[in-house]
Amino acid sequence: MKFKEKILEGFFLKRYKRFFVDVIVEGNVITTYCPNTGSLRGMLNEKARVLVTKVDNPKAKLNYRLEAIKHNGVFVGINTSLPNGIIYEAIKGKKILNHLRGEIKKEVKYGKNSRVDIFIDNPKGKNCFIEVKSVTLSRLKGLSEFPDAKTTRGSKHLIELGEMSKQGNDCYLIYLIQRKDVEIFSIAKDIDEEYYENSIIAKNNGVKFIAFSCDVSKKGINLIKQIKINEN
Numbered sequence: 001m002k003f004k005e006k007i008l009e010g011f012f013l014k015r016y017k018r019f020f021v022d023v024i025v026e027g028n029v030i031t032t033y034c035p036n037t038g039s040l041r042g043m044l045n046e047k048a049r050v051l052v053t054k055v056d057n058p059k060a061k062l063n064y065r066l067e068a069i070k071h072n073g074v075f076v077g078i079n080t081s082l083p084n085g086i087i088y089e090a091i092k093g094k095k096i097l098n099h100l101r102g103e104i105k106k107e108v109k110y111g112k113n114s115r116v117d118i119f120i121d122n123p124k125g126k127n128c129f130i131e132v133k134s135v136t137l138s139r140l141k142g143l144s145e146f147p148d149a150k151t152t153r154g155s156k157h158l159i160e161l162g163e164m165s166k167q168g169n170d171c172y173l174i175y176l177i178q179r180k181d182v183e184i185f186s187i188a189k190d191i192d193e194e195y196y197e198n199s200i201i202a203k204n205n206g207v208k209f210i211a212f213s214c215d216v217s218k219k220g221i222n223l224i225k226q227i228k229i230n231e232n
Contacts, residue, residue, distance in 0.1 A: 001086050002220035003067070006054040009218070011047050012069060015040070021066050023050050032064040035079045039149040041137055043071045043078075051075060051218060068178075068216050072138065075216040077178030080134040082221060084117045086214070087132045087174055090223055091118065096212070100128055100170070111160030120170075128170040131157045135177040135211075137188065144182040144211070144227075146175055150192045158198040162205035173202065175211040175229075178221065185211035186230035 010025035021034045032052055049070035055063055068075040084106065090096045092104055102122030107115045110129060120128035137148040147154055158173070165171040175185055189196040203209060211229050215222045 001082065001089065001222070003053065003218075005056055007067065007218050008052045008054060008064075010050050010052055012044065012050050013046060015044055020062075021050075023052060023064075023066070025052060025064075030064055031062060032066045033060075033062045034066050035081055036066075036134075036136075037080070038136065038147065040069070040078060041148045042139060043069045043076060043136065045071075049075075051216075071179070072141075072181060074179050074181045076136050076138075077134075077214065077216040077221050078136055083132045083134045083176040083178070086221060086223060087130070087176060087212075088118055091120075091130075095223070096226070097172070101125060102128065110164065114156065114160055126168065126170040128172070129161060129164045130172045130174060131161055132174045132176055135175050135185070136179065138179065138182055142181070142183045143230075144175075144177045144179070144185045144213070145188040145191075146185070147188060147192050147195055151195055154192075155195050155198045158195070158202040158207070161207045162202040165202075165206035171207045173199075173207055173209050175209070176223075177211060177213045177227070178216055180213055180215045180224055182213055182227065184228045184230055 010023040013022040015021045019034050021032050051068040053065040068077050102120040105119045108119035110116045116129045117132045118130040135146045137145045161171045187196045213224045
């Protein structure tokens with residue numbers, strides 16, 4: 001996936017009010033929108049290099065959007081609105097899960113007041129429900145983890161995917177890791193034990209878990225490969 005808008009490089013200064021980040025670009029301090037509700041644990045280091053989008057939208061409250069932060073030598077994508085599209089295009093282009101058949105749709109209502117990220121309507125077989133999670137956290141070399149903060153919404157999705165699976169549907173939880181320096185993925189049990197427990201329940205109910213790493217650069221975000229998931 002290529003970035004459609006102009007990308008600028010700069011340095012991180014501070015995050016505040018959750019969705020605001022000040023950065024330095026070409027010697028000027030600018031306020032950017034932070035499209036990530038997580039904690040971004042371990043990455044908000046002063047003077048860390050960042051990638052920022054110049055937003056071409058007169059209705060936008062801020063003229064810039066934070067896209068990536070450099071951590072442990074690699075750019076890490078922090079925009080949580082992008083993974084759904086990356087996975088959607090990868091499935092549609094038969095780059096991943098090419099055994100799935102049916103019409104691919106986005107944001108379809110299911111469960112209790114929820115919308116599944118990707119739905120594949122297969123009139124000749126099982127329908128497929130796919131939830132996509134954006135992953136940034138890496139506390140140990142080569143290891144990626146999710147979540148980076150407690151996520152009630154994430155647990156809700158696990159429970160609802162499990163219910164869909166019990167009804168005979170094909171269900172997936174895909175962790176899109178927006179960094180290339182990892183080889184294994186694990187649930188961060190110490191950060192959110194409830195999420196971990198619900199992931200075990202979902203797996204026992206037939207939900208399949210998959211993780212992919214990505215290369216994030218000034219040009220865009222490219223899916224690299226499927227990586228191993230730690231079952232412990």
